[in-house]
Amino acid sequence: MKVAVLQFPGSNCDQDALKALREDVGVQAEYVWHNDGSLSGFDAVFVPGGFSYGDYLRCGAMASRSAIMQETIRFANEGRPVIGACNGFQILTESGLLPGALLKNEKQKFVCKNVELEAVNQTSIWTSGVNKTISLPIAHGEGRYVIDTDGLKRLQDQNQIAFRYVENPNGSVDNIAGVVNEKGNVLGLMPHPERATKELLGGNDGLLILRALSLVNA
Amino acid sequence: MPRVRVYVTLKPALLDSAGRTVTSSLQHLGFEEVNDVRIGKLIHLEVEKVEEARIKEMCQKLLANPVIEDFSYEVIG
Numbered sequence: 001m002k003v004a005v006l007q008f009p010g011s012n013c014d015q016d017a018l019k020a021l022r023e024d025v026g027v028q029a030e031y032v033w034h035n036d037g038s039l040s041g042f043d044a045v046f047v048p049g050g051f052s053y054g055d056y057l058r059c060g061a062m063a064s065r066s067a068i069m070q071e072t073i074r075f076a077n078e079g080r081p082v083i084g085a086c087n088g089f090q091i092l093t094e095s096g097l098l099p100g101a102l103l104k105n106e107k108q109k110f111v112c113k114n115v116e117l118e119a120v121n122q123t124s125i126w127t128s129g130v131n132k133t134i135s136l137p138i139a140h141g142e143g144r145y146v147i148d149t150d151g152l153k154r155l156q157d158q159n160q161i162a163f164r165y166v167e168n169p170n171g172s173v174d175n176i177a178g179v180v181n182e183k184g185n186v187l188g189l190m191p192h193p194e195r196a197t198k199e200l201l202g203g204n205d206g207l208l209i210l211r212a213l214s215l216v217n218a
Numbered sequence: 219m220p221r222v223r224v225y226v227t228l229k230p231a232l233l234d235s236a237g238r239t240v241t242s243s244l245q246h247l248g249f250e251e252v253n254d255v256r257i258g259k260l261i262h263l264e265v266e267k268v269e270e271a272r273i274k275e276m277c278q279k280l281l282a283n284p285v286i287e288d289f290s291y292e293v294i295g
Contacts, residue, residue: 093285099285104236148285
């Protein structure tokens with residue numbers, strides 16, 4: 001298993017992700033730069049958090065139109081595992097790989113704390129190992145998940161809600177913290193699993209999500 | 219060279235939390251007549267030639283996110 005950690009100008013969780021994947025999940029991981037990189041030889045993609053392209057226009061808007069994201073869309077459509085956390089989640093919704101969008105937090109405040117998450121979908125590759133309420137850090141100003149009424153119903157009916165906040169920190173509709181695509185191979189979430197992979201970091205619940213990468217045969 | 223003004227606004231059904239904060243700030247400054255503020259974007263384009271279909275395409279593909287935003291535009295000169 002070799003994971004591509006995408007890098008855009010303004011990514012800032014790329015190093016955390018690479019280190020967590022290599023040291024704590026125990027898989028191979030390499031950076032892939034946004035405009036000259038390739039996913040050839042990789043088995044999964046991690047889209048890290050940060051402020052890609054300065055969050056110009058909208059969070060994730062510019063990054064989602066980059067060359068590496070066009071390749072990531074093809075990669076995801078082949079059913080291969082893709083995860084995006086925080087700005088990575090915003091990039092995945094902007095690219096159309098995941099439904100909905102992320103707006104400024106309801107209370108306009110940047111929230112930075114640990115939150116409790118209830119695992120809703122427990123069948124996707126990303127969530128099947130999460131069998132309890134987990135605690136992960138969040139750090140975002142634009143994490144309010146929105147989707148229209150029909151879209152929300154589809155998410156609920158098709159079991160695409162991956163995680164719900166136990167206490168809603170940002171005004172997200174239906175307390176949604178993360179969603180998966182229809183096939184379940186693409187996960188986007190505002191919390192940071194890569195920042196919770198060992199006790200030294202204050203907890204290791206992130207491994208329950210990321211260990212999917214060490215279980216996939218590749 | 220022709221210029222185009224593109225206006226991008228959050229869909230009316232969505233809460234504009236920044237607009238709400240500005241509403242409250244204006245009211246605190248004594249502008250009690252203000253009931254609501256919604257903040258959008260104004261984007262100036264300078265183009266070789268105006269082709270409305272292509273301007274719409276730019277809006278749909280990048281300048282606005284149809285999931286959350288509406289757009290309109292006007293051609294100037």
